[in-house]
Amino acid sequence: MKRKIGFFGLMKSFESAQTSFEKMSGGGIKAIIHHDVMKNVKVKHLRWWFENIDGTTTFNGQDFNGLEVAVYRLWHPHDHIKVFWKKKLLSPQGRVLPGSVIRIKETFGGYLIEEDALISRFDDEEYNFDFKKLGIKVGELIHSYKEVEEGVKFRTEMTIKCEVPVIGELATWIATKYVMHEKKIRAWMQHNIEESGESEHFIPKLYNHAQSK
Numbered sequence: 001m002k003r004k005i006g007f008f009g010l011m012k013s014f015e016s017a018q019t020s021f022e023k024m025s026g027g028g029i030k031a032i033i034h035h036d037v038m039k040n041v042k043v044k045h046l047r048w049w050f051e052n053i054d055g056t057t058t059f060n061g062q063d064f065n066g067l068e069v070a071v072y073r074l075w076h077p078h079d080h081i082k083v084f085w086k087k088k089l090l091s092p093q094g095r096v097l098p099g100s101v102i103r104i105k106e107t108f109g110g111y112l113i114e115e116d117a118l119i120s121r122f123d124d125e126e127y128n129f130d131f132k133k134l135g136i137k138v139g140e141l142i143h144s145y146k147e148v149e150e151g152v153k154f155r156t157e158m159t160i161k162c163e164v165p166v167i168g169e170l171a172t173w174i175a176t177k178y179v180m181h182e183k184k185i186r187a188w189m190q191h192n193i194e195e196s197g198e199s200e201h202f203i204p205k206l207y208n209h210a211q212s213k
Helices: 043-051 071-075 168-179 182-212
Strands: 018-023 029-034 080-087 101-108 111-122 126-133 136-147 151-160
Touching (some): 043 136, 043 151, 071 080, 101 182, 126 168, 136 168, 151 182
Antiparallel strands (some): 101 111, 126 136
């Protein structure tokens, strides 16, 4: 596949990451991505990024004298449309808490995605959210991160499977056929590798700029 060009040059190729795709018992699907190390990125940078992903910036790749743009677009200028916190619960320290809901609008592989994601965990090790349909959890997305000498090891894991008794297998079948089927998940994997690969080019700079104000 021809590599896309982002704000900061060529985006990561699919082959830059270690990936696995599994069809689970009961009809579920699990996709795992071990990304290239995010060079010079720290966990504090990622936490700040996910909390402020709905903001704007004047960063132009060199300094902060450019036009104002949505930071979400920097992450993936081809696929990202809009993101905002539909419900933002904060700790006394100002950190986003589980129970918050983020609205995501994006495209990948020709598919338009417009979904609410319920934050289930957000700390110095993981940032996760649940996918729900009609109030029923049908999947989850796990982002795990750990600092290493070069930066941050980043791993994403998407699971589409409903564990609710009695209706679980039916809900799983519906979700994997009409909501996140194999072709769409494989397109998401490519998208996720591309956006995650952009992180090292701008997130630390945006973090440092925000802290200097």
